[in-house]
Amino acid sequence: MAASEIAQRKQLLAVENLTKVFGTLKANDGVDFDIDEGEIHALLGENGAGKSTLVKMLFGTLQPDGGQILWRSKPQIITKPSFARQLGIGMVFQHFSLFDSLSVAENIALSLDASTPLSKVSEEAERVADKYGLSINAEAMVGDLSVGERQRVEIIRCLLQKPNLIILDEPTSVLTPQESDRLFETLETLRSEGKSILYISHKLDEVKRLCDRATVLRHGKVVGHCIPADETPSSLAAMMVGESIHTIRKVADETDKNREIVLSVQNLSQKPTGPFSTALKDISFDVPAGEVFGIAGVAGNGQFELFEAMSGERMQKDAAMITFRNDPIGHKSINERRKAGAAFSPEERFGHAAIATLSLADNILLSRHASDANVYLSGGILKIAKPSALRKTLSRIVETMDVRKSGENPDAGTLSGGNLQKVILGREFDRQPSLLIVDQPTWGVDAGAAARIRQSLIDLSKSGSAVVVISQDLDELLEMCGRIAVMSEGQMSEPQQASTVTRETLGLLMGGANAGQAA
Amino acid sequence: MIRIQLEKRAQHSAIFSLTSPLIALAITATLGAIMFLLLGKSPTAALYSYFIEPLTDMWSIHELMIKAAPLILIATGLSICFLSNNWNIGAEGQFILGGIFGSALPILYPEFTGPMVLPLMLIMGIIGGAAYATIPAFLKAKFSTNEILSSLMLVYVAQLFLDWLVRGPWRNPEGFNFPESRTFHADAILPEIWFASGRAHWGFAFAIIIAVLMWFVLNKTLKGFEVRVLGLSPRAGRFAGFSENKMIYTAFIVAGGLAGLAGISEVSGAIGQLRPVISPGYGFTAIIVAFLGRLNPLGIIAAGLILALSYLGGEAAQISIGVSNKVSAVFQGLLLFSVLACDTLIHYKIKIVKTMRGKAAL
Numbered sequence: 001m002a003a004s005e006i007a008q009r010k011q012l013l014a015v016e017n018l019t020k021v022f023g024t025l026k027a028n029d030g031v032d033f034d035i036d037e038g039e040i041h042a043l044l045g046e047n048g049a050g051k052s053t054l055v056k057m058l059f060g061t062l063q064p065d066g067g068q069i070l071w072r073s074k075p076q077i078i079t080k081p082s083f084a085r086q087l088g089i090g091m092v093f094q095h096f097s098l099f100d101s102l103s104v105a106e107n108i109a110l111s112l113d114a115s116t117p118l119s120k121v122s123e124e125a126e127r128v129a130d131k132y133g134l135s136i137n138a139e140a141m142v143g144d145l146s147v148g149e150r151q152r153v154e155i156i157r158c159l160l161q162k163p164n165l166i167i168l169d170e171p172t173s174v175l176t177p178q179e180s181d182r183l184f185e186t187l188e189t190l191r192s193e194g195k196s197i198l199y200i201s202h203k204l205d206e207v208k209r210l211c212d213r214a215t216v217l218r219h220g221k222v223v224g225h226c227i228p229a230d231e232t233p234s235s236l237a238a239m240m241v242g243e244s245i246h247t248i249r250k251v252a253d254e255t256d257k258n259r260e261i262v263l264s265v266q267n268l269s270q271k272p273t274g275p276f277s278t279a280l281k282d283i284s285f286d287v288p289a290g291e292v293f294g295i296a297g298v299a300g301n302g303q304f305e306l307f308e309a310m311s312g313e314r315m316q317k318d319a320a321m322i323t324f325r326n327d328p329i330g331h332k333s334i335n336e337r338r339k340a341g342a343a344f345s346p347e348e349r350f351g352h353a354a355i356a357t358l359s360l361a362d363n364i365l366l367s368r369h370a371s372d373a374n375v376y377l378s379g380g381i382l383k384i385a386k387p388s389a390l391r392k393t394l395s396r397i398v399e400t401m402d403v404r405k406s407g408e409n410p411d412a413g414t415l416s417g418g419n420l421q422k423v424i425l426g427r428e429f430d431r432q433p434s435l436l437i438v439d440q441p442t443w444g445v446d447a448g449a450a451a452r453i454r455q456s457l458i459d460l461s462k463s464g465s466a467v468v469v470i471s472q473d474l475d476e477l478l479e480m481c482g483r484i485a486v487m488s489e490g491q492m493s494e495p496q497q498a499s500t501v502t503r504e505t506l507g508l509l510m511g512g513a514n515a516g517q518a519a
Numbered sequence: 520m521i522r523i524q525l526e527k528r529a530q531h532s533a534i535f536s537l538t539s540p541l542i543a544l545a546i547t548a549t550l551g552a553i554m555f556l557l558l559g560k561s562p563t564a565a566l567y568s569y570f571i572e573p574l575t576d577m578w579s580i581h582e583l584m585i586k587a588a589p590l591i592l593i594a595t596g597l598s599i600c601f602l603s604n605n606w607n608i609g610a611e612g613q614f615i616l617g618g619i620f621g622s623a624l625p626i627l628y629p630e631f632t633g634p635m636v637l638p639l640m641l642i643m644g645i646i647g648g649a650a651y652a653t654i655p656a657f658l659k660a661k662f663s664t665n666e667i668l669s670s671l672m673l674v675y676v677a678q679l680f681l682d683w684l685v686r687g688p689w690r691n692p693e694g695f696n697f698p699e700s701r702t703f704h705a706d707a708i709l710p711e712i713w714f715a716s717g718r719a720h721w722g723f724a725f726a727i728i729i730a731v732l733m734w735f736v737l738n739k740t741l742k743g744f745e746v747r748v749l750g751l752s753p754r755a756g757r758f759a760g761f762s763e764n765k766m767i768y769t770a771f772i773v774a775g776g777l778a779g780l781a782g783i784s785e786v787s788g789a790i791g792q793l794r795p796v797i798s799p800g801y802g803f804t805a806i807i808v809a810f811l812g813r814l815n816p817l818g819i820i821a822a823g824l825i826l827a828l829s830y831l832g833g834e835a836a837q838i839s840i841g842v843s844n845k846v847s848a849v850f851q852g853l854l855l856f857s858v859l860a861c862d863t864l865i866h867y868k869i870k871i872v873k874t875m876r877g878k879a880a881l
Contacts, residue, residue, distance in 0.1 A: 352752070362744065
């Protein structure tokens with residue numbers, strides 16, 4: 001954008017000092033930015049940086065706790081999405097809200113005035129589609145469409161409401177590169193018509209290629225405004241992940257090459273297991289005893305699938321794809337892996353690691369009924385649970401992990417996130433596993449509990465166990481890990497030494513650059 | 520404008536967990552009274568003959584146990600299904616198949632007598648019901664077919680199959696062309712518990728014993744834990760190393776087997792032969808019993824007795840005040856409706872809010 005144009009640009013939306021607090025977490029802390037007419041503005045940040053919260057406030061699904069939103073220089077309180085649409089704000093969500101068993105036209109009609117006849121909807125939709133190069137057959141069933149086509153339906157639906165500002169939330173996260181290219185052409189056409197676009201992404205090359213300006217968020221705060229064209233992917237990555245200096249604790253002596261390999265993953269590949277699942281592509285790494293091995297990456301790049309593969313919740317095609325202490329375990333179930341000495345802690349606390357409506361003692365039984373059957377079960381094949389033994393373990397965990405709870409054995413759902421996470425991890429520490437795989441150990445956990453959890457993980461590795469930590473928090477990984485590998489689109493980078501790797505390199509790897517480019 | 524709003528409770532209410540079945544009974548009785556009033560009958564007399572009269576003499580207490588036995592047996596099996604999130608609606612069909620399988624012995628081999636006949640019949644009844652329940656289980660495990668539809672539709676198949684059998688190949692050769700099988704010989708009849716006082720047969724004893732055993736399994740053993748975990752969260756179940764598919768088969772086979780046992784007990788103990796209709800809808804009523812008993816086998820014993828009363832009351836009211844016996848189906852419907860509605864109170868608070876019609880509402 002040339003200097004003369006900047007002078008005459010017209011501001012469409014401005015956000016001033018916007019703040020949103022959830023409990024003790026400031027999801028948005030004094031956020032400022034503005035969008036002009038005919039601008040593509042990027043909102044850049046890691047997962048958990050506060051992008052979604054900000055957008056939800058703009059679209060009226062959340063109300064800010066402080067600050068204001070200006071629309072064409074007038075303060076507005078956006079109480080609900082319908083009011084946002086009235087103003088002229090449209091939104092295309094990351095996960096689509098379409099009915100598979102209805103046609104494209106029917107899906108679009110659902111969001112329009114009820115009186116519009118279906119034939120007119122198809123006509124309108126096809127007119128808009130042609131104009132913006134969004135070729136689509138209005139009679140087709142949505143269930144038969146590809147992901148890219150479904151996104152086009154969402155965009156057409158949004159455009160039919162004639163918005164001035166279109167918010168796109170991670171639009172390319174589900175698209176192939178070719179589909180992405182077509183999307184960019186559409187967005188550029190829209191820009192040339194004077195429409196504004198708020199483009200949320202963590203993909204640096206896209207932002208650099210497409211966006212006029214960018215606002216970078218980290219931990220709920222704006223860390224900078226920039227013009228992506230003037231930046232390099234590295235400088236953008238540095239802004240996104242932060243450059244704060246911290247001390248790295250060496251966990252184990254890295255020069256000792258004779259340590260036993262505890263976990264070895266060799267050429268692990270796996271097809272996507274569902275519509276929003278990522279394929280795993282040829283992943284290989286070794287974790288020796290005494291190391292904390294970190295796996296970084298933006299959510300949805302295959303970390304969850306890798307966790308399921310390592311835990312045995314999903315078994316492998318080839319037994320040799322995963323080896324645990326020289327034993328191929330690819331065909332072994334999660335409980336067989338546990339009996340051999342492995343332990344797991346998934347990301348999702350409720351509904352995966354624990355069940356909210358069961359007591360804590362029952363939740364201990366959940367992961368340990370097979371590996372510690374002799375302690376918790378009696379009565380031979382009847383397998384009668386022993387509540388007293390479970391409660392004893394619970395009080396041991398509560399003691400060592402400093403869990404705060406009300407009552408002796410409350411339902412898991414009554415604990416705060418941090419305290420429940422201490423129970424979930426404590427349940428595995430208590431077994432002294434020789435391998436522990438944890439996904440997001442401190443996600444949504446307050447700082448005190450997070451520090452305690454990290455210390456416990458380090459202590460476990462010092463005692464000679466191998467620990468694998470999957471996390472989106474680079475600070476956490478750099479603090480704890482010996483080596484860090486990065487997942488991107490189902491592939492894993494070469495592991496990097498945590499003591500020497502820069503955040504910039506990690507940021508680039510997270511954005512999909514390969515190791516050669518990054519180094 | 521006033522709007523009624525449900526607000527989720529932070530923790531489920533212990534008071535309402537206990538009282539919601541009672542509130543449901545009270546609502547049912549109130550609605551029932553209104554219904555009788557609309558029919559032009561005295562509500563108090565009608566409710567008396569419906570709910571109190573059947574409990575006033577020994578004979579009808581035996582009848583109550585006869586009706587309660589299949590309800591308790593079936594509902595106990597269904598509790599495993601419903602707790603593990605398997606919606607078996609086809610217990611009626613599994614009941615019928617149990618009756619048919621078990622009856623095969625005395626009908627096809629009437630000359631085979633002795634003490635072995637009855638145990639074999641009961642075992643075959645269990646196998647028949649379990650095998651029939653395996654069909655929707657297989658369809659669900661293999662093809663993710665909705666088990667509500669498949670199990671329900673198999674009920675009609677079973678009903679027509681029974682109808683065909685008793686009119687065709689299994690019709691009593693000495694039965695003057697009535698659509699009935701031959702009557703069972705003495706060794707094939709499930710005996711009464713207290714012969715002197717009434718007709719109640721051993722089916723009721725089976726029901727109580729099995730319900731108590733099932734309570735133990737569900738509440739004290741790892742298997743029961745597995746049932747609940749898989750019902751609450753399949754993903755947490757997988758994390759615990761439990762197999763969803765195995766649970767589908769287990770739940771359906773246990774429920775089908777118990778429905779089959781109820782079926783052959785009813786045929787052998789209460790009817791003594793096969794007829795085109797052997798159940799007044801026990802398999803469906805047992806669904807109400809299971810929920811009224813809060814899917815707890817001990818609660819199911821109490822709920823089974825209450826629902827059995829609604830059958831008896833229907834018959835009594837038909838005689839004493841002359842209302843159609845369809846009224847008992849209405850009562851059962853009202854009861855299920857009220858039970859499900861009252862369960863909302865356990866997890867939600869009811870709030871009445873005054874709202875203004877906003878201009879921005881689109």
